[in-house]
Amino acid sequence: MKLNIDSARLRSDLTTLCSFGGRFAGSTSELQAREFLKQRLAAITHSPITIHQVPYNGWARESWNLKLLTPKSRTLHSHPLVRSPSTPPNGIEAEVIDLGRGTLEDFDAHRQEIPGRFVLVRHEYMFSTTHIHRRVKYAWALERGAAGFLIGCHLPGDLVVTGSSGGEEIPAFGISREGAAALAATANGYPRIHATVQSRTAVRNAENLIAEIPGQTDQWIVICAHYDGHDLAQSAIDNGTGVAAGLAIAGALAAADKPPRLGARVIFFTIEEWGLLGSRAYVDALSEVERHKISLVVNLDSLVGGSKLTALTSGFAELNRFVASTGLPIATHLPMMANSDHYNFARHGIPSLRLVSGFNEPESDLRYLLTSGDRLERIEPAELTAATKIAASLVATALAHESHIAPHQR
Numbered sequence: 001m002k003l004n005i006d007s008a009r010l011r012s013d014l015t016t017l018c019s020f021g022g023r024f025a026g027s028t029s030e031l032q033a034r035e036f037l038k039q040r041l042a043a044i045t046h047s048p049i050t051i052h053q054v055p056y057n058g059w060a061r062e063s064w065n066l067k068l069l070t071p072k073s074r075t076l077h078s079h080p081l082v083r084s085p086s087t088p089p090n091g092i093e094a095e096v097i098d099l100g101r102g103t104l105e106d107f108d109a110h111r112q113e114i115p116g117r118f119v120l121v122r123h124e125y126m127f128s129t130t131h132i133h134r135r136v137k138y139a140w141a142l143e144r145g146a147a148g149f150l151i152g153c154h155l156p157g158d159l160v161v162t163g164s165s166g167g168e169e170i171p172a173f174g175i176s177r178e179g180a181a182a183l184a185a186t187a188n189g190y191p192r193i194h195a196t197v198q199s200r201t202a203v204r205n206a207e208n209l210i211a212e213i214p215g216q217t218d219q220w221i222v223i224c225a226h227y228d229g230h231d232l233a234q235s236a237i238d239n240g241t242g243v244a245a246g247l248a249i250a251g252a253l254a255a256a257d258k259p260p261r262l263g264a265r266v267i268f269f270t271i272e273e274w275g276l277l278g279s280r281a282y283v284d285a286l287s288e289v290e291r292h293k294i295s296l297v298v299n300l301d302s303l304v305g306g307s308k309l310t311a312l313t314s315g316f317a318e319l320n321r322f323v324a325s326t327g328l329p330i331a332t333h334l335p336m337m338a339n340s341d342h343y344n345f346a347r348h349g350i351p352s353l354r355l356v357s358g359f360n361e362p363e364s365d366l367r368y369l370l371t372s373g374d375r376l377e378r379i380e381p382a383e384l385t386a387a388t389k390i391a392a393s394l395v396a397t398a399l400a401h402e403s404h405i406a407p408h409q410r
């Protein structure tokens with residue numbers, strides 16, 4: 001089956017999503033995106049949307065300040081990482097130990113210097129085989145008794161970096177590359193900082209949005225994308241592109257003249273940026289039988305900005321062969337990458353892949369993810385159309401399959 005992608009609609013959907021802002025979970029911006037998606041998805045699929053409610057511990061930044069005291073007093077541009085705990089109202093004063101990149105060797109070499117100090121590490125380009133995730137570095141800092149966690153941006157221009165630390169035990173901030181340079185170790189001992197953060201927590205309700213285009217069997221291809229993001233910019237690449245592409249593919253499927261062989265289930269997840277929480281709740285709640293009916297998951301997350309698309313195939317070698325058999329310009333990377341919602345399906349043995357642009361291309365525009373640089377202007381409309389057409393062709397090929405594309409794993 002050939003799926004026709006409406007590039008004008010694709011562009012306008014992306015523009016609308018970005019117009020709400022970064023869609024940080026629990027914000028008005030996320031709520032607006034959710035309501036927009038409910039309407040759009042129902043309208044293009046001509047069917048009711050299923051809403052999967054996910055209660056979670058909400059968190060919002062209220063106020064914060066990070067100040068360098070010595071060697072030279074100045075305020076540092078900063079952004080508390082998601083779920084950073086509040087400090088006492090008067091803040092905390094502490095020394096900073098600069099661990100450079102923050103590899104395990106760096107942590108071990110300075111093990112004695114970490115307790116009671118803030119640890120400083122550097123953010124890395126996320127889509128590469130050698131990347132060490134910030135959550136891993138945070139966990140190493142926590143285990144070794146750090147009082148706080150700072151992560152410096154990799155890009156120049158006083159851009160701060162954000163993201164989740166994966167924990168809520170010690171205050172954690174993203175800072176700029178220039179700020180990190182000001183905190184680098186000197187011969188005169190450790191720099192001292194004063195850190196304050198006040199955050200607000202409340203139980204909230206997230207909503208995963210689901211639409212189904214039934215096929216001729218009881219097997220499903222899941223096409224998913226997360227619609228939440230971060231509040232520094234518009235989360236345009238990550239993941240306005242995936243959501244706009246998901247809408248375009250859903251629209252094309254609904255408009256096709258006959259139903260696909262396998263059914264298509266389109267899911268827009270949220271709280272992905274908080275440790276994949278939305279998809280975790282969804283997949284965990286499925287019965288073993290329902291999980292077995294999912295033939296393949298195609299997760300659309302960050303589709304433009306690099307020179308090509310890569311399918312991260314979660315350890316399923318058969319998926320590499322499947323992607324190659326389509327003849328589409330998609331590279332493959334087999335090792336499990338727990339960096340988006342496909343992971344929660346793969347963890348349950350369901351063949352799952354993530355399509356991502358810029359894999360192993362550190363100079364691609366994906367370097368702006370998690371900074372104020374992830375904006376609509378950065379996206380070339382023709383590039384989004386091309387990526388969406390490739391994703392749609394992959395989905396169309398999968399939907400024509402007789403049954404499972406790759407065996408489920410135990």
Ligand SMILES: [Zn+2]
Pocket residue numbers: 226238239272301302340
């Ligand atoms: Zn993402």
